[in-house]
Amino acid sequence: xxxxxxxxxxxxxxxxxxxxxxxxxxxxxxxxxxxxxxxxxxxxxxxxxxxxxxxxxxxxxxxxxxxxxxxxxxxxxxxxxxxxxxxxxxxxxxxxxxxxxxxxxxxxxxxxxxxxxxxxxxxxxxxxxxxxxxxxxxx
Numbered sequence: 001x002x003x004x005x006x007x008x009x010x011x012x013x014x015x016x017x018x019x020x021x022x023x024x025x026x027x028x029x030x031x032x033x034x035x036x037x038x039x040x041x042x043x044x045x046x047x048x049x050x051x052x053x054x055x056x057x058x059x060x061x062x063x064x065x066x067x068x069x070x071x072x073x074x075x076x077x078x079x080x081x082x083x084x085x086x087x088x089x090x091x092x093x094x095x096x097x098x099x100x101x102x103x104x105x106x107x108x109x110x111x112x113x114x115x116x117x118x119x120x121x122x123x124x125x126x127x128x129x130x131x132x133x134x135x136x137x138x139x
Contacts, residue, residue: 024050027062030109034116035059047090057126059119063090067101069115072122079118097122 028043028050035041035052042053049063061068068088071079073096079085084105087094106112 024062024065027065027067030112031060031062031067031116034109034113038116038120054120054123057123059123060116065103067103067106067112067115069099069101069119070122070126071097071099071118072125073097074125075118075122097126 031050031052032041032043035054038059039054042056044051044053047063049061049068051061052059058070060070068090069079076096076099079099080087082105084102085099086102088098088100089095101115106115
């Protein structure tokens, strides 16, 4: 298991700042460590941050210094009741099932692990994305 399939490991491809103790690079390393044993993890640099997926479904990500977690629609309200969590509004409109967690909310390894565990549960409840070869042809 572990990090098979990991892309972009150890390289800066998102243009994020990489200096200081709270750097994106350090945060990505912490997320990778929290995902060890979760299955086949894929990491992709995108939208000025990083996305971490297991089995093809996004679990969590890092963007603008925040942790993004897929908690799923059923876990959304409970996640928002936790300290430092707020609706994900990347597009200007809140996206149900995804939350931002400000850095104090995942500063400790235990807190980060708890959020990643919520993300794994949210990803498990999310339908697997259709593979490009499985789509029906358009009429």
